[in-house]
Amino acid sequence: MNPRRDSYLVFDQVTKRFDGLPVVENPFNLVVPRGQFVVFLGPSGCGKTTLMRMVAGLDEPSTGAIWLEGSRVGPPDERRGMVFQSYSSFPWLTVRQNVAFGMRYRRDLSSKAKAARAQHYLDLVGLADFAAAYPSRISGGMRQRVAIARTLAAGSEVLLMDEPFGALDAQRREQLQIELRRIQSEEMKTILFVTHDVEEAIFLADRIIVFSSRPARIVEDIDITAELGSERSIALRDSDIFFRRRADLLRTVRSILTVV
Amino acid sequence: MTGRLSSAFAFRGSLSRRARAAVALGSSSLVLLLWQIASWCDLLDPTFLPAPLDILDTLYTMTMRGEIIGNALISIARILAAFLLSAVMAIPIGMLMSSFRPVSAALEPIIDFIRYLPTPALIPISIIWFGVGEETKIFLLWLGTFFQLVLLVVDDANRVPHEYVEVARTLGARPYEILRDVIWRAMLPALVNNLRITLGWCWTYLILAEIVAADNGLGYVIWTARRYMKTDEVMAGVFVIGIIGLVTDQVMRALHAWLFHDQEAGR
Numbered sequence: 001m002n003p004r005r006d007s008y009l010v011f012d013q014v015t016k017r018f019d020g021l022p023v024v025e026n027p028f029n030l031v032v033p034r035g036q037f038v039v040f041l042g043p044s045g046c047g048k049t050t051l052m053r054m055v056a057g058l059d060e061p062s063t064g065a066i067w068l069e070g071s072r073v074g075p076p077d078e079r080r081g082m083v084f085q086s087y088s089s090f091p092w093l094t095v096r097q098n099v100a101f102g103m104r105y106r107r108d109l110s111s112k113a114k115a116a117r118a119q120h121y122l123d124l125v126g127l128a129d130f131a132a133a134y135p136s137r138i139s140g141g142m143r144q145r146v147a148i149a150r151t152l153a154a155g156s157e158v159l160l161m162d163e164p165f166g167a168l169d170a171q172r173r174e175q176l177q178i179e180l181r182r183i184q185s186e187e188m189k190t191i192l193f194v195t196h197d198v199e200e201a202i203f204l205a206d207r208i209i210v211f212s213s214r215p216a217r218i219v220e221d222i223d224i225t226a227e228l229g230s231e232r233s234i235a236l237r238d239s240d241i242f243f244r245r246r247a248d249l250l251r252t253v254r255s256i257l258t259v260v
Numbered sequence: 261m262t263g264r265l266s267s268a269f270a271f272r273g274s275l276s277r278r279a280r281a282a283v284a285l286g287s288s289s290l291v292l293l294l295w296q297i298a299s300w301c302d303l304l305d306p307t308f309l310p311a312p313l314d315i316l317d318t319l320y321t322m323t324m325r326g327e328i329i330g331n332a333l334i335s336i337a338r339i340l341a342a343f344l345l346s347a348v349m350a351i352p353i354g355m356l357m358s359s360f361r362p363v364s365a366a367l368e369p370i371i372d373f374i375r376y377l378p379t380p381a382l383i384p385i386s387i388i389w390f391g392v393g394e395e396t397k398i399f400l401l402w403l404g405t406f407f408q409l410v411l412l413v414v415d416d417a418n419r420v421p422h423e424y425v426e427v428a429r430t431l432g433a434r435p436y437e438i439l440r441d442v443i444w445r446a447m448l449p450a451l452v453n454n455l456r457i458t459l460g461w462c463w464t465y466l467i468l469a470e471i472v473a474a475d476n477g478l479g480y481v482i483w484t485a486r487r488y489m490k491t492d493e494v495m496a497g498v499f500v501i502g503i504i505g506l507v508t509d510q511v512m513r514a515l516h517a518w519l520f521h522d523q524e525a526g527r
Binding site: 057078090147150160 | 423432441
């Protein structure tokens with residue numbers, strides 16, 4: 001079997017240097033099956049964001065390559081959508097226009113089809129009632145939903161999320177985590193999600209990749225779904241098994257930091 | 261009452277619209293009143309500084325003689341023509357300079373060089389090139405504003421968060437689409453503000469141009485009155501310019517608020 005051709009998303013011997021400084025030094029290898037929710041967990045500045053940006057095509061690997069469905073990843077396109085922590089929605093467009101912006105450059109859809117898709121994703125993220133509002137008039141959590149809906153409306157198969165809930169308060173964060181899990185299972189999307197929040201990682205992930213500090217190296221590759229199942233609810237969050245998993249992971253993360 | 265006062269004077273505190281207007285009007289009136297009283301008490305020589313009421317009186321007779329409105333309209337027309345020319349050139353050039361490194365590398369030295377030349381120093385060359393007609397005035401105004409404005413536009417475009425650009429790229433936008441649909445829209449509020457400020461500078465160069473080479477316009481009116489030591493007429497002309505500036509600025513501010521209140525504080 002040739003993993004490049006037969007797997008969904010493949011990091012093949014990827015390294016990255018910025019101005020001669022290594023960000024990803026040891027050749028990075030990872031195979032992600034379609035529909036998996038993968039969380040990159042690691043200290044700030046360890047290179048996990050750079051790995052994700054390379055999937056988006058916003059940065060290029062210095063050596064090695066990234067493969068998506070058998071073809072080498074090139075410049076950005078709407079198949080791989082990015083959701084940032086801040087400045088994620090355009091302040092000069094209404095919520096509906098923001099979501100529709102995702103399809104602005106798609107010539108294969110009629111304007112009627114675009115409007116229907118926009119409505120579908122507004123409903124999916126629960127923003128139908130706020131369609132006419134401007135981002136300045138809604139909460140930070142809603143603005144992140146706008147960005148998620150826009151990326152989905154664009155037709156992204158891979159969602160790249162760079163600490164998308166990092167600026168939100170605890171309640172909004174939990175609510176959005178539950179919704180993101182629901183959306184992912186409904187839409188069958190593959191998600192790469194960067195965070196340094198251990199609890200968020202366990203709650204969201206099918207699989208957690210724990211990174212060392214820079215230059216990035218995989219410390220642990222954890223199959224969370226095998227341990228916790230794929231159903232995620234608030235009840236799970238309060239369960240003993242979740243607490244034990246969290247304590248374990250916290251120990252791992254602490255050991256990384258003490259090495260530095 | 262004391263509570264309201266202390267909240268009004270709180271560091272970066274708030275002030276209601278009405279209170280704001282009242283304070284603004286009050287402070288202006290106070291200055292005028294002190295000035296008028298000083299004139300009544302013969303503390304000011306009217307040859308050098310006439311009283312506000314006398315200036316107002318002169319302004320009225322000048323308006324009746326037909327010296328003000330026509331000349332003011334001519335000056336405003338010159339400013340609008342030159343300012344539009346500056347803006348129409350500076351906005352696209354500035355956006356391209358911000359977006360494409362070779363463009364800024366090519367243009368920056370030229371712009372910086374000309375920007376530091378004092379516009380008055382270029383009056384002789386402009387008269388040699390364009391004579392003393394409208395072209396010279398428009399050219400001088402353009403010279404004074406374009407090179408400043410283009411760098412402000414570059415700054416505005418540079419300040420557009422990179423996230424907006426990257427989001428657009430991952431949605432399949434091409435460079436000119438990013439410029440049109442993202443950079444332009446994101447920078448617009450800051451740009452309108454900078455246009456408002458630059459428009460004010462235009463008046464400096466206008467008076468200069470009209471003093472040197474004109475037989476109409478407010479600058480010409482002021483300069484002619486000076487020749488005959490008619491200080492009240494000079495002051496009346498200056499007063500008209502001030503009022504036009506004040507009104508323009510308030511209109512631009514209102515326009516800004518009306519256009520962009522929806523996206524304020526947005527992220």
